[in-house]
Amino acid sequence: MSELEKVILKKKRINDYTPLIGQEKIVHLKELAKPIQGLRILHVNATAYGGGVAELLNSAIPLLNSLGLNAEWGLLCKEEPFFEVTKNLHNALQGKDYTLTPKAREVYLKRNMLCSNMVGNDYDIVIIHDPQPAALRHFHGRGKAKWIWRCHIDTSRPNRGIWNFIKPFVEEYDATVFTMKQFVPPDLNTPLLSTIPPAIDPFTSKNIGVDIEVCKTIVAEFGIDLNRPLLLQVSRFDPWKDPLGVLEVYRRVKETIPGLQLAYIGSMADDDPEGWEVYHRVKEQAKGDPDIFLYTNLLGVHAFEVNCFQRVADVVIQKSIREGLDW
Numbered sequence: 210m211s212e213l214e215k216v217i218l219k220k221k222r223i224n225d226y227t228p229l230i231g232q233e234k235i236v237h238l239k240e241l242a243k244p245i246q247g248l249r250i251l252h253v254n255a256t257a258y259g260g261g262v263a264e265l266l267n268s269a270i271p272l273l274n275s276l277g278l279n280a281e282w283g284l285l286c287k288e289e290p291f292f293e294v295t296k297n298l299h300n301a302l303q304g305k306d307y308t309l310t311p312k313a314r315e316v317y318l319k320r321n322m323l324c325s326n327m328v329g330n331d332y333d334i335v336i337i338h339d340p341q342p343a344a345l346r347h348f349h350g351r352g353k354a355k356w357i358w359r360c361h362i363d364t365s366r367p368n369r370g371i372w373n374f375i376k377p378f379v380e381e382y383d384a385t386v387f388t389m390k391q392f393v394p395p396d397l398n399t400p401l402l403s404t405i406p407p408a409i410d411p412f413t414s415k416n417i418g419v420d421i422e423v424c425k426t427i428v429a430e431f432g433i434d435l436n437r438p439l440l441l442q443v444s445r446f447d448p449w450k451d452p453l454g455v456l457e458v459y460r461r462v463k464e465t466i467p468g469l470q471l472a473y474i475g476s477m478a479d480d481d482p483e484g485w486e487v488y489h490r491v492k493e494q495a496k497g498d499p500d501i502f503l504y505t506n507l508l509g510v511h512a513f514e515v516n517c518f519q520r521v522a523d524v525v526i527q528k529s530i531r532e533g534l535d536w
Contacts, residue, residue, distance in 0.1 A: 213283030213327045216257045221271035221412070229411060238276060246277035249331060253345065254338035255285045255295070259478025259506060260445055261407060262338050262361050268410035285342045285480075286327060291320040292480045295341040300483075301371035302340055302364050303449060303531045309374055318344060325349035337382075341480060344378045351383075358382040361407075363392045363531045415512035424517035431510070432502060433521070437468040441522035443515055446475040446487040446505070449531040456494055458526065459501070470500045472522070474515055477507050 227235050252270060254262050266282055273280040294313045301307035325348035328335065336357045337345055346356045358379050364372070364387075372394060379385060384401035387393050393402065409416060429435055440459055444450040452473060459471040473491065477484045488505065495501040504510035510518075519525055 211327055212329060213253065213286065213324065216266075216282040216284060218267065218271050218274075218282065221268065221275055223272055223275040225412065242276035242278065248278050248333045250278060250280040250334045250336065251283055251328065251332045252280065252336045252338065253283045253285060253328070253342050255287075255292070255341040255480035256478045257282075257284060259476040259481065259484075263478070264413070264415075265407060266338075268408075268413060283328070286320070286324045287479065288316075288320055289482065290316050292341075293482050296481055296483050298340050298371055298375065299362060300448070301368035302375065303362055304366045304368060305448075307368055307371060309371060314374070321345055322348040330354075340375055343375055346381050347378050351381075355383045356381075357384045357386060359386045359405075360392070361388060363388075364394050365392050367394055413512060415516045417516065419513075419516055419520060421520060424520045427514055427517040428521045431472075431504065431514070433470060433472065435521070437470055438466060438523045439518075439521060440469060440471045440524050440526065441474070441518055442472075442526045442528060443474045443519065444527065444529065445481070446477070446484045446491065447481070448483075448487060449529060450475075451528050451530050452487060452491045453494060454530075455526055455528050456491065456501070458528070463500075470502065472502045472504065472518060474504045474510050474518060475506075477505050 223235060223238060250273065252266055254266065257263055270280045270282050294316050297307050297313070298309075298317070301309075321342060321344035324342065325345045328345060328349050330352045332354045334357065335346075335354045336359055337343060338359045339361055343358060346358070376394070376397065380398055382399065384403065385393075385397065385399045386403050386405050388404065388406060390404050393404075411417070425435055428439075433439060440462065442450075442452070442455045444452075446452060452475070455473060456471070459469065463469045475484070475488065477488075488503065492503055495503065504514075506512075
């Protein structure tokens, strides 16, 4: 039996965060970790890049290991039709109309059943992220581990048919975690429910301090005119981030600020086949305007470049009509 593909993680040291949160909190974290040092934890999600969940895990898991826990990050085994189904489930859980066909149901359940056999039985805690792998607990069985479902999307007003399909799988978990209380479906019955807001790691390449002159040089290399104002949106190419709405904002503002430029930087994830569809839709709408710049993480703009764009931009939009802020 093969195992889930494991993400190779960078090293982080909890002591490096002392100047930010103070020695007292560092000591407190170490004390909390002492009784559970060596605890084996497996996080499972659908992709290692492109979006907030991957970014969160890239920081959180190394910090757990720095505290003496034994945490790993496994990826759901990939299949194109499966991700087409799960993106529809993702959208439906945030309220979009969608009917789960028998074929789509079969694709979802078969892939979760296959991947559940790759989880293994060596973990004390298994943390499953979002709807893509939600049925892993059902097919794997609990074993000796505690299972947690961590939901990063807004499921407060889900498509009822899709929620009724996913809900029984979620209710088999020992605990559920949501970003905020308002995102929890009203009829969820779970033994333990917690909320954990997302966090920003100031030591990632997207957030570290960078000299503004360096940032200007980087941004200019991507064709931006530094002598004119720049409007920026950083988010996935996703309907819930309303990229066409961002274009409308830009056009309205440009009526009074003719020299305005728009940079839209969107991350692409391999579990989101809809991303490129939205990208091309936006590109078509932007056609003919040389002051609209579209970038992605797969076309040369990565976390460090995002950092520079955010420091150089005159105004940053974060237009999200569901969930919270993003990449």
